Amino acid sequence: MFFKTIDFSKYSSIKVGQPTEVLMIEKGDAIPNNRYLIGGANNLLISPTPPPLMMLSKDFAYIDEKEGMLEIGAAMPTGRIVSYAKKHNIAGFEFCTKLPGTLGGMLAMNAGVKEYEIFNILHSVQIDGKWIAKETIEHGYRFAKLKGIATAARFEIYRGYSQELNNTLQALRANQPHDPSAGSAFKNPKNYAAGRLIEAVGLKGFRKGDMQWSHIHANFLINVESGTFEDAKYLIDLAKEKVLKEFGIALQEEIKLL
Numbered sequence: 001m002f003f004k005t006i007d008f009s010k011y012s013s014i015k016v017g018q019p020t021e022v023l024m025i026e027k028g029d030a031i032p033n034n035r036y037l038i039g040g041a042n043n044l045l046i047s048p049t050p051p052p053l054m055m056l057s058k059d060f061a062y063i064d065e066k067e068g069m070l071e072i073g074a075a076m077p078t079g080r081i082v083s084y085a086k087k088h089n090i091a092g093f094e095f096c097t098k099l100p101g102t103l104g105g106m107l108a109m110n111a112g113v114k115e116y117e118i119f120n121i122l123h124s125v126q127i128d129g130k131w132i133a134k135e136t137i138e139h140g141y142r143f144a145k146l147k148g149i150a151t152a153a154r155f156e157i158y159r160g161y162s163q164e165l166n167n168t169l170q171a172l173r174a175n176q177p178h179d180p181s182a183g184s185a186f187k188n189p190k191n192y193a194a195g196r197l198i199e200a201v202g203l204k205g206f207r208k209g210d211m212q213w214s215h216i217h218a219n220f221l222i223n224v225e226s227g228t229f230e231d232a233k234y235l236i237d238l239a240k241e242k243v244l245k246e247f248g249i250a251l252q253e254e255i256k257l258l
């Protein structure tokens, strides 16, 4: 293992944060249990005082076909997984198109689009060197209780990559802003769209400093230029407070605040 300085104002998708020492885990290293693991930082908001951080090195970015299964290392970026699936005509990964991150981040978040989620196609996850069957892992809408750091996952192989499905799911992103963000700030409460609730309490387009609830999609907290953690946190708390007051609904963050 070794330390690497990562500037989160550049690395994180929302472009908030500062240069921070991150412990890089290499193959064969014992994974510390007193550090927070980050993946591609596409779902994170880094404070000026984050907990000690670690990250899986490129040793964990691989795809292998083993024993009739697809084994993917947890540091593998989603874009490369989709390219592999397309090239080898493997079905199931179409929804990962334009869903930024690593496999590890997808597993921890049970990332997905509409009814397509990573747990639907998952077979098992490697944690602490053991293969854990999907059925034994509690999971649901945008969460999975992994009980440790995922180093790899296995998927059964079904042939038939669908470019049509890829295109359909990609088209759903037409109403998403291109500005730096961490994707949806809040999970959708049952029977509601978080963006609609934020809009209904008058916060669509509302700005504090350089952070803003996007005009294009109100559940996207965007960084207009040099937004800070404090301004982002202010807007998150404001939305929660207003939606609770006006609708009695407690919004729950999808973004992880560190």
Ligand SMILES: Cc1cc2nc3c(=O)[nH]c(=O)nc-3n(C[C@H](O)[C@H](O)[C@H](O)COP(=O)(O)OP(=O)(O)OC[C@H]3O[C@@H](n4cnc5c(N)ncnc54)[C@H](O)[C@@H]3O)c2cc1C
Binding pocket: 013, 036, 037, 038, 039, 040, 041, 042, 043, 044, 056, 074, 075, 098, 099, 100, 101, 102, 103, 104, 105, 106, 107, 108, 109, 110, 111, 112, 113, 146, 148, 149, 150, 151, 181, 182, 183, 184, 256
């Ligand atoms: C423009 C944009 C669009 C997005 N669209 C979607 C979407 O359609 N659907 C969706 O679900 N999400 C979406 N997201 C959010 C994000 O892409 C996903 O949550 C993604 O899975 C995050 O992966 P990551 O590697 O960046 O994880 P990070 O943001 O680095 O981490 C997220 C969480 O995963 C945990 N984690 C990371 N790696 C591991 C590991 N190996 N083992 C255990 N825990 C781990 C971290 O501790 C953290 O709690 C979007 C984000 C952006 C910026």
